[in-house]
Amino acid sequence: VQLQASGGGLVQAGGSLRLSCAASGRSFSNYATGWFRQAPGKERGFVAFIRWSGDSTYYADSVKGRFTISRDNAKNTVYLQMNSLKPEDTAVYYCAVASGNYGSAWAGDYAYWGQGTLVTVSS
DSSP, X not given: OEEEEEOOEEEETTXXXXXXXXXXXXXXXXXXXXXXXXXXXXXXXXXXXXXXXXXXXXXXXTTTTTEEEEEETTTTEEEEEEOSOOGGGOEEEEEEEESSSSOOXXXXXXXXXXXXXXXXXXX
16 A cells, blocks of 8 residues: 655644545555654654544544544545644644554554655744
C-alpha cells in the first residue's frame, strides 16, 4: 500500500485546511486509518482515527471539536478537515493505515504510512 498525503500549506490562525490521503496498490476499506502529526523538535503524536466502516471516530483532546476525520472507501481516500487552526497545530501530518479493523492512538498499530504533508499556522 502506498499512501499519498496532500492538502497542507500555510494558513492564518483561525483558518481551515483539508488534508487528503489517497491509497494505492491495495484497498484499505477493511482497515482503520489514522492521522498523526509531528511538530518540530517533538515526537509524532496521534491526531485522529476512523474505523473501517466510517461509523466510529476518535480524536486527540487537543483537536476535538475542531478536526473531523472522514473516509471514502470507494475512492480509497481518507480526509482530515481542520478548522479553527492554531499555531500549535503546526506540524507535518501523516496518514496511516492500521494493521486491523479497529483504530488505535498508538503508532505501532499502523502498518503503512504516507510521506507527510506540512501544515503551518501563522499567528
